[in-house]
Amino acid sequence: MAPAAGDPRPTRHQIVIIGGGNAGISLAARLRRYGANGIAVVEPSSRHLYQPLFSHIAGGTAEVSEATRPQASVIPRGVTWVRDAVVDIDAAQNTIHLASGDQIRYDQLVVCPGIQKDWDAVPGLADAMASKYGASNYEIELAPKAWDLLRDLRRGTVVFNLPPGPLTCGGAAQKPMYLACDYWAQQGVLKDIRVILVVPTPTVFTEAVANKELDRKIAEYGIEVRYDSEITAVDAVARTVTVQDLGAESSLGGSETVAYDVLHAVPPQSAPDWLKATDLPKPGDPSGFVEVDPETLRSIRYPAVWSLGDAAATLNSKSGAALRQQTQVVAKNLMAVLKGKSVSAKYNNYSACPFTVSRSTVVFSEFDDQYRPKPSLPWKGIMRERRATFVLERRILPRVYWNLILKGRA
Missing domain, CATH: 3.50.50.60 (FAD/NAD(P)-binding domain)
Incomplete structure (x- = not known):
C-alpha cells in the first residue's frame, strides 16, 4: 500500500536480501562478483555466526570466538546493510515492512532469514x-x-x-x-x-x-x-x-x-512467525517455508521473489552444504532475469552432513533428496569414519567459510 501523507517515501533497491547469515552474505558477495549493483541486505544482528562450529563448542573442541565475527566485517563492499528486522512482505507491491516502521521497495527479493527454533x-x-x-x-x-x-x-x-x-x-x-x-x-x-x-x-x-x-x-x-x-x-x-x-x-x-x-x-523448528503470515508459503503448509520451484529456487507465484537456505521449501535436507550450491543457482538465475534472459541454472537437491563421531574422526555423508549417496569429493571411502575428514570439517572448512564462501568465491 502507498505511504500515508507525511510518511517518508519507501527506500528502493534493485535487489533486497532478507537475512545476513550464510545465505544472504554469500549470495550478496557472489552477485557483486557477477556485476550486480543496488543490493541491500536486511539483518538486525550485529554478529555473524558460523553454525557448524556450534557442535564443536558443545563438545569441547572449539571456542565461541572461532564461530563469531562482527556482522559489519562480512558485509560485501558495495552492499548496503540495513540493520533492521523484517515484519512483513507485500509481494504484490514489491515492498517489505521493517520493525522500525520503514519500508523498502525492491525489483528482486531474496528471502533467506534462516529458521526459527520453537x-x-x-x-x-x-x-x-x-x-x-x-x-x-x-x-x-x-x-x-x-x-x-x-x-x-x-x-x-x-x-x-x-x-x-x-x-x-x-x-x-x-x-x-x-x-x-x-x-x-x-x-x-x-x-x-x-x-x-x-x-x-x-x-x-x-x-x-x-x-x-x-x-x-x-x-x-x-x-x-x-x-x-x-x-x-x-x-x-x-x-x-x-x-x-x-x-x-x-x-x-x-x-x-x-x-x-x-x-x-x-x-x-519452523519458518519465522512473520514469514508464516505472508503470502509466500504454500497455502496450508504449517511450517511456513517459502514456496519455490525446487530447481530454480524462484517463487511459484511471485516471479520477483526467490528463496534459499533454511527458509525455502526445497526438497533437500537443510544444511550449509546444500546452501553453497543453492547460492550459485540463485545468483546465476537472478542475474539472468536482470539481463532479460531465461533462467537456466538448476539445483540438484544435494546436501551433506559431517558427523563428528569422535574427537578426531568424522563420517562425511553426502546425499540427495532421496538420501542416496552423492559424493562430490575425490576421496575413496570418504563416507566412512576418517581422521582426514575431521581435519577437513574442523580445520579447513571454517577457513573456507570465512575467506571464500562469504566472499562469493566458493
Whole structure:
C-alpha cells in the first residue's frame, strides 16, 4: 500500500536480501562478483555466526570466538546493510515492512532469514534450557554451557534428542553426543554414564552408508536409542522427560518417563512467525517455508521473489552444504532475469552432513533428496569414519567459510 501523507517515501533497491547469515552474505558477495549493483541486505544482528562450529563448542573442541565475527566485517563492499528486522512482505507491491516502521521497495527479493527454533513447542523445554542442567548446540549462548555440563559429568544419565519435522542440519543433533562419549571414554567414566538418544525415525540417519557407521559408533559407546520417538514434555524441576513412542503401538499411549542429569536438547523448528503470515508459503503448509520451484529456487507465484537456505521449501535436507550450491543457482538465475534472459541454472537437491563421531574422526555423508549417496569429493571411502575428514570439517572448512564462501568465491 502507498505511504500515508507525511510518511517518508519507501527506500528502493534493485535487489533486497532478507537475512545476513550464510545465505544472504554469500549470495550478496557472489552477485557483486557477477556485476550486480543496488543490493541491500536486511539483518538486525550485529554478529555473524558460523553454525557448524556450534557442535564443536558443545563438545569441547572449539571456542565461541572461532564461530563469531562482527556482522559489519562480512558485509560485501558495495552492499548496503540495513540493520533492521523484517515484519512483513507485500509481494504484490514489491515492498517489505521493517520493525522500525520503514519500508523498502525492491525489483528482486531474496528471502533467506534462516529458521526459527520453537523452544515453547515442547512444554517445559524452555524452562529446562534455563535451568542448570539443560543446554543445546543449536544456540550459541547454550553451546558452551553444554560442554561445561558434559565435561564435568562423571556418572548419571544424559538425554539427547532429535525432534520430528524439518530442521537445520539434523545430523548436528548427534555430534556433541559422540564428542562427549569419546571424552568420557578417554576419562574412563563412560561405563558409569547412561546415554540415551531419542529420534523420530526408525534409524539414526536416513542415508545408508552413514547410518551403518553411526550404528557402529553407537554400539561402541553403548548408547541407548529410542527409535520412532520424540520428547513431548520436560519437567525441569524433577529433571525428567516424557518420551512418546510414535510407532504403530503409540495409539495405545506408549510413553516413558526418563530422569536425566543432563539434557542436551534440540527444539522443533519452523519458518519465522512473520514469514508464516505472508503470502509466500504454500497455502496450508504449517511450517511456513517459502514456496519455490525446487530447481530454480524462484517463487511459484511471485516471479520477483526467490528463496534459499533454511527458509525455502526445497526438497533437500537443510544444511550449509546444500546452501553453497543453492547460492550459485540463485545468483546465476537472478542475474539472468536482470539481463532479460531465461533462467537456466538448476539445483540438484544435494546436501551433506559431517558427523563428528569422535574427537578426531568424522563420517562425511553426502546425499540427495532421496538420501542416496552423492559424493562430490575425490576421496575413496570418504563416507566412512576418517581422521582426514575431521581435519577437513574442523580445520579447513571454517577457513573456507570465512575467506571464500562469504566472499562469493566458493
